[in-house]
Amino acid sequence: MIGGVNLGLIKGHKFIRKDESKTCYFCHGGRVYPEFTGDFGSNPDVHYTKGMMCMNCHNVDEMHGDGKAYKSRKDVKNKPSCIGCHPYKKEKSEKAKNAHDIHKDKLSCYSCHSGGDYRNCHDCHYGEGSFSKADFILGLSPRDLKTVTTLRVVPTIRDTFKKAGLKMESFDSLPNYWDSAVHNIKKRTDRTRSCDACHVEKKYFLSKDTLIKNGSKFNEKLIYKPKEIKK
Numbered sequence: 001m002i003g004g005v006n007l008g009l010i011k012g013h014k015f016i017r018k019d020e021s022k023t024c025y026f027c028h029g030g031r032v033y034p035e036f037t038g039d040f041g042s043n044p045d046v047h048y049t050k051g052m053m054c055m056n057c058h059n060v061d062e063m064h065g066d067g068k069a070y071k072s073r074k075d076v077k078n079k080p081s082c083i084g085c086h087p088y089k090k091e092k093s094e095k096a097k098n099a100h101d102i103h104k105d106k107l108s109c110y111s112c113h114s115g116g117d118y119r120n121c122h123d124c125h126y127g128e129g130s131f132s133k134a135d136f137i138l139g140l141s142p143r144d145l146k147t148v149t150t151l152r153v154v155p156t157i158r159d160t161f162k163k164a165g166l167k168m169e170s171f172d173s174l175p176n177y178w179d180s181a182v183h184n185i186k187k188r189t190d191r192t193r194s195c196d197a198c199h200v201e202k203k204y205f206l207s208k209d210t211l212i213k214n215g216s217k218f219n220e221k222l223i224y225k226p227k228e229i230k231k
Helices: 017-022 024-028 032-037 060-064 094-103 109-113 217-222
Strands: 118-122 131-135 138-140 148-153 177-179
Touching (some): 024 032, 032 118, 118 148, 138 217
Antiparallel strands (some): 118 131, 148 177
C-alpha cells in the first residue's frame, strides 16, 4: 500500500472506470491524479467535482493505441481536447466569446483555466535528494515556441550526472521546461476575471530570474513577456 493505493494491477491490465484509484492512480499518482482530485496544490478539477473520472475523457482506444507509432502523445489524433466538449464559438457569454477570439491559437486552454498551483519537481534523484513543490509557470511551449501554456519543470541540470562521468554534451538542445496539460481546471480564475493579471502584473510568467539555475540555454527561448494593453 503506497499513499492509499493498492499495488498490483486488477485482473492483469483491465481498466475499471469505478476504481480508478487502483488503475490510473497507480501510474499517474505522482502529479496528474492528485492535481485532478485536489490532493496536491489548491483546487480540484471542476470535472472531478462534477463526478467525472479519467475515462470520461481518456477512452480505451487512446490508451491502447491505433496501431500507429507517434513521436509523442501530443501527435495522437484521438486524444481528448477541451474543445471536444466545449466547442469554440459556442460560448454562453459575449465576454467569453471575445476572450477566446483574442487569444485563439496564442494560448492553451489551461493557461487561463488552470485552477491553481500544480506539482513541480526540483533536483534530480542522482543529486543530493529531490523534492517537489506547488508552483504555477507560464511560458512558450517548447514544441512550437508560439503558444503560451503551462510549463512543468524537468529538474536535471548541466552537472547532474557528473559523478557518473556523463558530460551531456547536447544538454542545451532541449529545455528544462515542458508543456503540461494541468488537470486542475476551473472556469473562473484570476486570469479570466481580469486582463491585468497577465498584461499588467505579469503574474506566473517564466523570467530570467526564475529560470532553473545551471539549466539549459534553451530555457531562455520559453520566456514570454505579455504586451501592454490599451484601456
